[in-house]
Amino acid sequence: MKILTRFLKPAAAIGLALISTDxxxxxxxxxxxxxxxxxxxxxxxxxxxxxxxxxALFYGGMVRKKNVLATMMQSxxxxxxxxxxxxxIGYSLSFGDGGGLNAYVGGLDKMFLSHFGKDxxxxxxxxxxxxxxxxxxxxxxxxLIMGAVADRxxxxxMIAFIVAWLIIVYAPxxxxxxxxxxLSGAGVLDFAGGTVVHINAGIAGLVACLMIGPRKGYGRENxxxxxxxxxxxxxxxxxVGWFGFNAGSxxxxxxxxxxxxxxxxxxxxVAALAWLVTEWIVLGKPSVLGIISGAVAGLVAITPASGYxxxxxxxxxxxxxxxxxxxxxxxxxxxxxxxxxxxxxxxHGIGGMVGALLTGVFAVKSIGGTSGLLEGxxxxxxxxxxxxxxxxxxxxxxxxAILLVVKxxxxxxxxxxxxxEGLDINLHGEVVQ
Amino acid sequence: xKLVTAIIKPFKLDDVRNALTEQGFQxxxxxxxxxxGRQKGHTEIYRGxxxxxxxxxKIKVEVVVSASDAEKAISxxxxxxxxxxxxxxKIFLSNIEHTVRIRTxxxxxxxx
Numbered sequence: 001m002k003i004l005t006r007f008l009k010p011a012a013a014i015g016l017a018l019i020s021t022d023x024x025x026x027x028x029x030x031x032x033x034x035x036x037x038x039x040x041x042x043x044x045x046x047x048x049x050x051x052x053x054x055x056a057l058f059y060g061g062m063v064r065k066k067n068v069l070a071t072m073m074q075s076x077x078x079x080x081x082x083x084x085x086x087x088x089i090g091y092s093l094s095f096g097d098g099g100g101l102n103a104y105v106g107g108l109d110k111m112f113l114s115h116f117g118k119d120x121x122x123x124x125x126x127x128x129x130x131x132x133x134x135x136x137x138x139x140x141x142x143x144l145i146m147g148a149v150a151d152r153x154x155x156x157x158m159i160a161f162i163v164a165w166l167i168i169v170y171a172p173x174x175x176x177x178x179x180x181x182x183l184s185g186a187g188v189l190d191f192a193g194g195t196v197v198h199i200n201a202g203i204a205g206l207v208a209c210l211m212i213g214p215r216k217g218y219g220r221e222n223x224x225x226x227x228x229x230x231x232x233x234x235x236x237x238x239x240v241g242w243f244g245f246n247a248g249s250x251x252x253x254x255x256x257x258x259x260x261x262x263x264x265x266x267x268x269x270v271a272a273l274a275w276l277v278t279e280w281i282v283l284g285k286p287s288v289l290g291i292i293s294g295a296v297a298g299l300v301a302i303t304p305a306s307g308y309x310x311x312x313x314x315x316x317x318x319x320x321x322x323x324x325x326x327x328x329x330x331x332x333x334x335x336x337x338x339x340x341x342x343x344x345x346x347x348h349g350i351g352g353m354v355g356a357l358l359t360g361v362f363a364v365k366s367i368g369g370t371s372g373l374l375e376g377x378x379x380x381x382x383x384x385x386x387x388x389x390x391x392x393x394x395x396x397x398x399x400x401a402i403l404l405v406v407k408x409x410x411x412x413x414x415x416x417x418x419x420x421e422g423l424d425i426n427l428h429g430e431v432v433q
Numbered sequence: 434x435k436l437v438t439a440i441i442k443p444f445k446l447d448d449v450r451n452a453l454t455e456q457g458f459q460x461x462x463x464x465x466x467x468x469x470g471r472q473k474g475h476t477e478i479y480r481g482x483x484x485x486x487x488x489x490x491k492i493k494v495e496v497v498v499s500a501s502d503a504e505k506a507i508s509x510x511x512x513x514x515x516x517x518x519x520x521x522x523k524i525f526l527s528n529i530e531h532t533v534r535i536r537t538x539x540x541x542x543x544x545x
Contacts, residue, residue: 222484222486223482223484224477224479224484225479283478283481284478285478287478287479289479289480290480293480329480329481330480330481331481333481334481343480
């Protein structure tokens with residue numbers, strides 16, 4: 001009894017103070033939400049985990065043993081480099097005020113992250129949390145590209161490419177969709193980054209793999225994954241982490257986040273099974289690499305749709321992603337012969353396009369505020385196509401230009417002897433025992 | 434002295450070890466190897482990329498015995514390692530010039 005009364009008085013005092021503060025503040029100004037902030041802090045950690053060790057393991061397990069360390073190194077190094085680039089200029093170009101050019105790019109007003117204080121808010125969460133959350137998106141986008149050029153890219157060239165790419169390609173596209181640029185103005189729906197992250201990375205990957213050329217022995221030599229145990233582990237971490245990616249894109253701990261989490265789960269599971277069944281029928285066996293690839297395809301496709309569709313929409317998106325990405329990663333790649341080694345384009349590029357397009361079909365007004373084709377708004381599909389096209393064109397052209405410059409300055413591809421002996425020992429002086 | 438080298442199916446290792454021990458052979462060296470004879474390999478498929486893998490995992494058992502015991506060792510291994518299926522393996526017999534037990538310095542038949 002004594003304890004209760006001891007705490008009751010101060011509790012009542014605090015309660016009264018809070019209530020009177022509420023009443024005093026204007027109805028419009030957002031205030032710090034502890035729930036939103038807690039969730040976004042968590043989401044940030046989850047999305048970081050998607051790169052390290054998620055992508056690191058997912059990709060690392062798929063390459064040959066002689067390149068496992070080098071592949072994981074790419075994810076880890078990109079995490080570090082991406083952090084600095086984001087801090088120096090990436091965030092500012094993505095979310096800053098571009099003045100007259102604001103339709104296309106942000107400004108330099110947030111460079112070096114010196115524009116805010118500890119308690120500055122971005123909506124209902126601290127600006128610091130929003131910055132870091134978005135940083136993890138930039139990091140994983142860059143890390144995903146490397147899947148297309150596995151086993152053969154120079155480490156120095158990778159660093160130069162990533163720095164330039166984040167500034168010239170990633171930041172503008174982010175600004176177009178989330179930073180107040182022309183795509184958001186046009187009404188493009190991209191909840192968590194189908195265009196910004198996946199189409200962007202997938203197209204850059206495709207351009208990169210075409211420019212760098214196929215691996216020596218591609219199509220003839222045995223390039224079986226060194227250790228799919230790593231890849232399954234990585235894919236699992238990606239799935240779990242993706243709740244931070246999609247549900248975290250609600251930037252709030254609310255129904256939108258909850259629904260995003262649910263539809264993410266549905267689409268992923270369905271896509272995994274869709275790929276698995278397709279593979280079972282077409283190739284004869286349901287494989288481990290197949291089920292995790294399908295799952296990732298589903299995660300990618302539901303990304304733009306996660307805040308706009310309902311579970312049934314997610315189910316159809318999952319089926320489409322599983323089947324279409326299988327066709328591209330297994331069939332189309334073989335037909336055209338390009339060495340998109342770990343299917344950055346086949347899964348992220350194509351999955352992102354499938355998802356972005358289907359967002360225009362399955363968007364439910366009561367969930368995300370906009371109707372899609374099924375609710376009578378066919379125009380949304382056209383708007384989605386605009387977003388896809390803009391991303392594809394800019395990513396392709398700008399990535400190509402950057403790679404050309406990097407090629408001239410550093411060379412893109414390792415020496416043949418290095419590629420044959422392995423990247424781990426030659427680039428980093430280390431081996432997996 | 435003779436070196437008895439047996440390439441066997443991996444799951445037969447315990448049977449072979451027990452059989453040799455029963456016949457009085459007190460040591461062996463075992464390594465994991467790959468190989469093929471008449472047994473065909475398998476095909477692995479990764480996202481549609483097919484790889485024909487001809488080499489199958491096998492175990493190589495090496496035992497150095499005195500010349501008079503060579504046939505006894507070969508019989509024991511053959512009986513223990515046989516399944517009747519293709520891929521049971523092979524046994525090779527070769528000469529050993531000199532043997533030393535490191536701990537004691539004993540040589541040849543005393544070291545086997």
